[in-house]
Amino acid sequence: MESIITIRNLSKTYSTGLLALNNINLDIHKGEIFALLGPNGAGKTTLISIICGIVTPGEGDVTVDKHDIVLNFRAARSMIGLVPQELSIATFESVLTTMNFSRGLFGKPSNPVYIESVLRDLSLWDKRDERIVNLSGGMKRRVLIAKALAHEPKILFLDEPTAGIDVEQRRGMWNMVRRLRDSGVTIILTTHYIEEAEEMADRIGVINDGQISVIEEKTVLMNKLGKKQLALTLQHPLKSLPDELAGYPLELSQDGEVLVFTFDVQKEHTGISELLRKLSQFGIDFKDLHSSQSSLEDIFVSLVRDKS
Amino acid sequence: MNIYAIRAIYVFEMSRTWRTLMESIASPILTTSLYFIVFGAAIGSRMGDIDGISYGSFIIPGLLMLSLLGESISNASFGIYFPKFSGTIYEVLSAPVSPVEVVIGYVGAAASKSLIIGGLILITARFFVDYQIMHPVMMVSFLLLTAISFSLFGFIIGLWADDFQKLQIIPMMVITPLTFLGGAFYSISMLPPFWQKVTLFNPVVYLISGFRWSFYGVADVNVGISLAMIMVFMLLCLTGIWWIFKTGYRLKN
Numbered sequence: 001m002e003s004i005i006t007i008r009n010l011s012k013t014y015s016t017g018l019l020a021l022n023n024i025n026l027d028i029h030k031g032e033i034f035a036l037l038g039p040n041g042a043g044k045t046t047l048i049s050i051i052c053g054i055v056t057p058g059e060g061d062v063t064v065d066k067h068d069i070v071l072n073f074r075a076a077r078s079m080i081g082l083v084p085q086e087l088s089i090a091t092f093e094s095v096l097t098t099m100n101f102s103r104g105l106f107g108k109p110s111n112p113v114y115i116e117s118v119l120r121d122l123s124l125w126d127k128r129d130e131r132i133v134n135l136s137g138g139m140k141r142r143v144l145i146a147k148a149l150a151h152e153p154k155i156l157f158l159d160e161p162t163a164g165i166d167v168e169q170r171r172g173m174w175n176m177v178r179r180l181r182d183s184g185v186t187i188i189l190t191t192h193y194i195e196e197a198e199e200m201a202d203r204i205g206v207i208n209d210g211q212i213s214v215i216e217e218k219t220v221l222m223n224k225l226g227k228k229q230l231a232l233t234l235q236h237p238l239k240s241l242p243d244e245l246a247g248y249p250l251e252l253s254q255d256g257e258v259l260v261f262t263f264d265v266q267k268e269h270t271g272i273s274e275l276l277r278k279l280s281q282f283g284i285d286f287k288d289l290h291s292s293q294s295s296l297e298d299i300f301v302s303l304v305r306d307k308s
Numbered sequence: 309m310n311i312y313a314i315r316a317i318y319v320f321e322m323s324r325t326w327r328t329l330m331e332s333i334a335s336p337i338l339t340t341s342l343y344f345i346v347f348g349a350a351i352g353s354r355m356g357d358i359d360g361i362s363y364g365s366f367i368i369p370g371l372l373m374l375s376l377l378g379e380s381i382s383n384a385s386f387g388i389y390f391p392k393f394s395g396t397i398y399e400v401l402s403a404p405v406s407p408v409e410v411v412i413g414y415v416g417a418a419a420s421k422s423l424i425i426g427g428l429i430l431i432t433a434r435f436f437v438d439y440q441i442m443h444p445v446m447m448v449s450f451l452l453l454t455a456i457s458f459s460l461f462g463f464i465i466g467l468w469a470d471d472f473q474k475l476q477i478i479p480m481m482v483i484t485p486l487t488f489l490g491g492a493f494y495s496i497s498m499l500p501p502f503w504q505k506v507t508l509f510n511p512v513v514y515l516i517s518g519f520r521w522s523f524y525g526v527a528d529v530n531v532g533i534s535l536a537m538i539m540v541f542m543l544l545c546l547t548g549i550w551w552i553f554k555t556g557y558r559l560k561n
Contacts, residue, residue, distance in 0.1 A: 048356045052398075052402040056556050076404075077404040082402050084398050088398060089396060090320075090396050093323075101316050101320045102316075104315055105405065106315060107313075107403075144373070149401070
C-alpha cells in the first residue's frame, strides 16, 4: 500500500507540560478512509492539527506525499483540506465569498465551475449568496466542508464531522465522504461515534493518552477482537452450573434463566454443537436462543479500559 | 510567493470595510470634520497664527495623523484578532502561506483602508479650512510609511491581545495620549523648556512634525530625523512580527 502520510516518532508536549502525543508512528494509505478513534483528550485533534500546520510539531517527522510538513510546508499543505471540529466560520460573509477566500488562500486561481460543483454536491448552491450567520448548524458544517474542498485537496481531514448533525444529514454526509474517496481523495476522520467508523472506515486507529494502541483493518479488527455470544433462555431456571460444564466459557444470569456462551468467531471449532449436545445430555432444555457479535463500540471500550 | 493568498486575504479584509462603510469610513471622517469645525472654523479664528500659519491650517496635519494612527492600529489589530477570536484563523494557519504573505495581506488591507480615510479627510478639510501642500511627494511618503508602520503595530496588538479589552487598551491608553501630546494642536516650541525636552521622547512628535513640514515647510524637529524615526519604528514592528511567527507566540501551540 502506498503511504500518503507518514508519521515517525512524533511527540508533542504543550507549554503547559501536557504530553499530548507520545511517539506516534502511523501511515495513512493513499485513497483510504482512516478513522481515528479515541476518548476526549486522547490527542486526536492535536495529531491532526500538527499535520495541518496549526500546532507546531514537537519531536519526530511528518511527511505528506513525501513533503516534510515543516521544511516543505507549501507542497504539503496544498494537498490537505481540513474540516475543523468547531463551527469556526466568518459569519458575516456569504457562502460564495468565503469559498473564494479559501481557494485563494491555498494558492489556486478562481474556478467558478469547480466551486459550483462542490456547492451543488453539498446542496449549498441555492444558499451561495446567503450570509453564513443565517444558515442552520448542519449547513454551516457543510460550508466548512465546502471550504476545505475549495482548493481540490488530495487529503481531507474531518475532525468530528457529524457532531451535532441529525441522523438523515449524517447519512448524507457519509455518502458524500464515500463519493470523495471514490474520486481518489484520502480521508482521515476522527469521531466519537463508533457507528460512524464502523460504517465508513477502511482502517481504524485507536489513540489513547497520546499513544496509538491499535492500527488495523476494520474487518480484521472486528474479527480479531470481536467476540460472539450465544444466549440460551432456559426452560427451567438453574440454581448453578453443573460441574461437568465447568470447563466451558459459560455464564449463568442471576435469575438462572439465561445461559451465555462466549466463543471466538475466528476458530474452526466454535464449540457450539458440542455444548448443545452436552446440554441435552444433562437434560437442560432451552426455549430460545440468539447469538450476537460485539460491535466496534464494545471493542473500543474494552481497548480503552485495558489501557487505563 | 503565494500571490493568490495575499489577494484573497486583502480582498476579504477590504470587503469587510465596504460592508461596514458607515462605521469604518463615514465615522472617522465625521469625527475629524467635527474637529475642523470646532478648532478650525470656530475657535481657530480667535487663535493667533503659529509659525505664520493660521491655527485652522496648522492643525490639519496633526489631525490627519491622529486619524491615520488610530485607524491603522484599529483596522490591523481587529483584522487579525477577530479570526483568532472566532477560530477562523485555523484556515490561514493550515494554508500554504508564509508569514510574509499573511502580513502583506492583512497589513496591506489595513493600511489601504486608513489611506483611503486619510485621503477623504484631506478632501473634507478643504470645506472648512485652507491649506497647501508644499512637498507633495514627502507628504505621500509620510502618509504611506505611517499607515504601514502603524498597521504593523496594530497587527502585533491583534496577535498579542487575547480579549477585547486588550485590543482597546493600547490605542486608548497609549496612542491617544501620545498623539494629543505629540503636537497635533500646538507647536512644541510653545511648551516650557523642560517639557520640550520630555516631549522628544514621544515618537508621535516626529511623525506630526515631519508631516506638517511636508504641508507648510515648518517643523519642530528635523525632517530627516522624523523620517528616520518612522523607519526605526517600522523595523521594530517587523522584528516583533518576525519573532511572533518564528515562535508561534499566541498563534500556535
